[in-house]
Amino acid sequence: MTKLTRAEIAYRSLRQAITEQDLAPGTKLPEDEIGAPLGISRTLVRQALARLQADGLVETGGKKTATVARPTLEESKDVFRVRRALEREVIRIVCENWSPSHGAILEGHIRKEEAARKAGNERISVRLAAGFHLLLADLTENPVLQGYINQLVSRCSLILALYGKPHSTDCAVNEHRDVVVALREGNVEEAVQLMDHHVSLVESRALNDEDRDGPGLSDILSRHAGEIEADLAPDAIAFEPRNGTSGT
């Protein structure tokens, strides 16, 4: 039942592809290439791209080809700071109208996270880790807040894709559980503190890791700049039309 949906589909597909790291930051996103696999025209693609830009997930300045956004470190810190402020509010609201059923829902989600981690399914783990925060936001029954959290979480996923490491989510499950425990006990300030700390840890894991291909953006750039100058043009792969929509 998708009446106005082809643009919506393009939007969601791109969004998921970006947050799930199928589309690396900096990847070019030509309108034709995107529209072809989905059978839609450039106009619709353009709409989707515009929304993605508003979400901070793609950059499309001037007449240059749109690319997956590459947030700077400053920008990344800004995103995390705002996210922390909003996540704290989420916890407060969830505490205000707490019900045992909420605890069961959250517990169920955490069990799924554990299962995915145990199975070693990186992709699903990342998705569920983000899903925990989205689920919490749903519990507030505040659509405005949900929307912002959704944006922020997606943006953080992109940041993790840029700066983070694959196994960055390993211990996150425990942190999630701690939050739920505090929630169950009705310990508002404790839960707020825990969530704040958790998001900070995610930020640290993303922004302080140094043993991967580069801690800072400038580092990556300068290194590649050297290679490019010595080597040849780094032709970016066109973008894989993966069969994305496997989720609900």
Place this chain on the structure above:
Amino acid sequence: MTKLTRAEIAYRSLRQAITEQDLAPGTKLPEDEIGAPLGISRTLVRQALARLQADGLVETGGKKTATVARPTLEESKDVFRVRRALEREVIRIVCENWSPSHGAILEGHIRKEEAARKAGNERISVRLAAGFHLLLADLTENPVLQGYINQLVSRCSLILALYGKPHSTDCAVNEHRDVVVALREGNVEEAVQLMDHHVSLVESRALNDEDRDGPGLSDILSRHAGEIEADLAPDAIAFEPRNGTSGT
């Protein structure tokens, strides 16, 4: 010389027209009618409209004509709640990197607010009142936060246009000054508290006035439903006809 800007102009024009109450909530916004005076085509208008929708300022569901949004009471409360959370964070950040020059800037703005109020210029007063919060957000040097505050403030302006009364901004200047005083003294928690209180007062002034034209359809319906119910069962006071939201 704005290169990619005609759409931007349309966006800003519409946005200002809505927040300044030149376009009443519910007003239809046909694409042709909008494009004609600005000399731009529907494609550009559509882009502007899409962005406005993302901002929560217009509604454009299905294939119906776009209209200026009419936020419900629930939605309005949600907006204010999120805004409060973010404004508190703004204050904290401004406190963190406070400098005397900031105080001067804020004082200058407040003087402008006073002048406009004294001159009885309602339009300018409203604009400056919003500008105070935007200015504060600028001081954080956090573009992400600035963007959200900008959206939220605009949305609140729309809400005030819908539910509020013309003289709702009368005492706001004093409240702004109180915040700045606390900021100057470096009293973080006091400033945060003051700002939180201020936004709450704005919300109260907007949402507690009920003697106007009562735009809420659900309000009208529930009232009638209450009367009908009371008529059928004169004895039982089964549920309250009016503002039953006695939560918090």
Place this chain on the structure above:
DNA sequence: TGGGATTTGTTCGTATGTATT
């Protein structure tokens, strides 16, 4: 209720600007 005019959703063609050879 039904028909007609208006308006939106979408596509495609042209022109302008950028990036590459």
Place this chain on the structure above:
DNA sequence: GAATACATACGAACAAATCCC
């Protein structure tokens, strides 16, 4: 450095759906 190729910005036209009378 200039020319070519390509991608985007914008606009006009077509079809479908809505709203009004």
